[in-house]
Amino acid sequence: MKKNTSKASGFSLVEVMIAVLVLGVGILAVSKLQTSLLRSGSDANNRAEASLIAKMKIDDLRRFVSADTYIQIGDDTGGSIISGDFEDTEFSLSWGVENYTYPAELTSPVITSVTTSDFKKVLIDVEWTDVSNTLQHVTLETVIFNYPPFFTALSDDIDNSPRAGAKGLYTPQEAPDVVPIKIDSDGILKETSKPKPEVTREDYATTVEFETVTYVATSNDKFIALRREEFSTVACSCSQRTTNDTNHIYGYTTWDSTEEQFVDFTDKVRNSNNDEEESRVTGTAIVECALCCKDGQYKEIQTNVDDQDQLFANNTDDPSSDAIDKICRLKRIDGTLRVIKPWRLIGFNVIPASYFDDAYTSSATNNISSYSNYVTSLVRSALGVIDEETDADGVVYSINTGFKTYMDSGININRYEDTGHADNDHKIIDISSNRTIQARAIYLDIPPEGIFEGVDGDNRVEKAANVPLDRIPFYEVNVTNLSGWIPDEDNTSFITPPYTDNHDPLVIRGSRIDPACDGISRHCVANQELTSDTFDNDYERGEFYSHDSSTVTVESRIYTSNDGLVDKSINSNTSVDSSIEITGQ
Numbered sequence: 001m002k003k004n005t006s007k008a009s010g011f012s013l014v015e016v017m018i019a020v021l022v023l024g025v026g027i028l029a030v031s032k033l034q035t036s037l038l039r040s041g042s043d044a045n046n047r048a049e050a051s052l053i054a055k056m057k058i059d060d061l062r063r064f065v066s067a068d069t070y071i072q073i074g075d076d077t078g079g080s081i082i083s084g085d086f087e088d089t090e091f092s093l094s095w096g097v098e099n100y101t102y103p104a105e106l107t108s109p110v111i112t113s114v115t116t117s118d119f120k121k122v123l124i125d126v127e128w129t130d131v132s133n134t135l136q137h138v139t140l141e142t143v144i145f146n147y148p149p150f151f152t153a154l155s156d157d158i159d160n161s162p163r164a165g166a167k168g169l170y171t172p173q174e175a176p177d178v179v180p181i182k183i184d185s186d187g188i189l190k191e192t193s194k195p196k197p198e199v200t201r202e203d204y205a206t207t208v209e210f211e212t213v214t215y216v217a218t219s220n221d222k223f224i225a226l227r228r229e230e231f232s233t234v235a236c237s238c239s240q241r242t243t244n245d246t247n248h249i250y251g252y253t254t255w256d257s258t259e260e261q262f263v264d265f266t267d268k269v270r271n272s273n274n275d276e277e278e279s280r281v282t283g284t285a286i287v288e289c290a291l292c293c294k295d296g297q298y299k300e301i302q303t304n305v306d307d308q309d310q311l312f313a314n315n316t317d318d319p320s321s322d323a324i325d326k327i328c329r330l331k332r333i334d335g336t337l338r339v340i341k342p343w344r345l346i347g348f349n350v351i352p353a354s355y356f357d358d359a360y361t362s363s364a365t366n367n368i369s370s371y372s373n374y375v376t377s378l379v380r381s382a383l384g385v386i387d388e389e390t391d392a393d394g395v396v397y398s399i400n401t402g403f404k405t406y407m408d409s410g411i412n413i414n415r416y417e418d419t420g421h422a423d424n425d426h427k428i429i430d431i432s433s434n435r436t437i438q439a440r441a442i443y444l445d446i447p448p449e450g451i452f453e454g455v456d457g458d459n460r461v462e463k464a465a466n467v468p469l470d471r472i473p474f475y476e477v478n479v480t481n482l483s484g485w486i487p488d489e490d491n492t493s494f495i496t497p498p499y500t501d502n503h504d505p506l507v508i509r510g511s512r513i514d515p516a517c518d519g520i521s522r523h524c525v526a527n528q529e530l531t532s533d534t535f536d537n538d539y540e541r542g543e544f545y546s547h548d549s550s551t552v553t554v555e556s557r558i559y560t561s562n563d564g565l566v567d568k569s570i571n572s573n574t575s576v577d578s579s580i581e582i583t584g585q
Helices: 013-062 067-071 287-295 364-383 401-409 460-466
Strands: 092-101 110-112 119-129 135-145 188-192 196-201 205-217 223-239 246-256 261-271 323-333 336-340 345-352 388-391 394-397 437-444 474-478 484-486 524-527 541-545 551-559 575-583
Touching: 013 092, 013 119, 013 135, 188 474, 223 287, 246 287, 261 323, 287 323, 287 336, 345 364, 345 551, 345 575, 364 437, 364 460, 364 474, 437 541, 437 551, 437 575, 484 524
Parallel strands: 246 336
Antiparallel strands: 092 110, 092 119, 119 135, 188 205, 196 205, 205 223, 223 323, 246 261, 323 336, 345 437, 388 394, 437 474, 484 551, 524 541, 551 575
């Protein structure tokens, strides 16, 4: 009998389970791949959009059209596209800026703190959170060179006409170092950044830079800079050159009746004062000194006319030796520093810093308002002595001898009195909380012709009372670190000139400077000298150190012209004092 060898066909349960498992793993892999593809697509789209935002910001920063808007390019500042959340997207925009300059020809660039650098390296960063809640970034780097507008196709200055400064966002500085001066009923304010003296090369060379900004508050709590003015005051040592007449370019201020504001302009004058920066001391050349030595005068030129050729005419009072010391006031005009007319001091006051500081007074806002009213009243009173001249069309108002006599007489020095706040005298210092004493100066340029156009009034006093102060080039400056102070460590009275001989010598110990008034057994105010040995300008002035409960007169002194802004005596023959009474504890 034949045996049946056939087998049953089909799949066992184990086989079916294995097949299902393989199929499940495949489907899971495909699903995961699809999720990864969707996520990668979303990430690629986000990166493309973030890159576009970064490129938009680069183009925005590169579209600067003046030196003022180039200066404004900084960390999260500059341009019209603001930092933070970008419009209605999920992206956040920020950027950082490093300023670079070339120290000399054919050299590598170095990082500098000067915003008017040769070029700026900008790192744009756009960040967002992806679908997996991970923070992502796109960063782009670019370089923006400081091409002056008159060297580029962006310039509209083809006829060499003056232009007003650019407008842009501004962050007001903090009191008590910087005090805003209200110059308009619509809330226009003006303030000057705190000067920072820099010893750039040996003791003779000192550079002081600061910026004055006129600005206004907007409805959304932002501040718009209406005008920026950048100044440098420099003391230099030069070598005399005997050359033929040379073209010198000087800056000055004129009135723009169309824009109704004063604007900066330049003019050429020929004279033979073509000196060079002194090279007898080893060190790096100073751009400001090269300009000052070439275009600066040997001493101030007093003149009663506005004509620029007369103001910067050839000075015959030449020095007798090759060594020439000059101090110049410089202003940046269309991206370039120019020698301009000397500083003119009309007010000098000593006031405790606590008077302006919310941390130490209950009425700091009122105090600032009172001081602001004093400054504007002082400026208007100076304008009120402008002489009248008559022409064929009737009476016109022009700057003449009376104004300069007023400015040079010192009759308004230390006139500030806060009579409205009897409980908070501006000459009383709370030593237990704050012992800083400030020296604050008010400077006023000869206003440009035309400032009285359209101003109501039949005489010079009424016109001075009504002319808008944004037409007047005046400057309120914190000069504490540039003034002389007594009683200091050696308790020696001022000598004129030069009072700077009475600053206290620095005691250098390794990499630090000994504290001011250290170990002095009486009232003492910091008055350390500014020298090339200072570390990051680490010297101290205006700090009061109390010894007992007796009362002492603290006095400060400054020169009335350019010398006062560099703490040296070269051109100026006059100085002014201001003082307060302080009771120790």
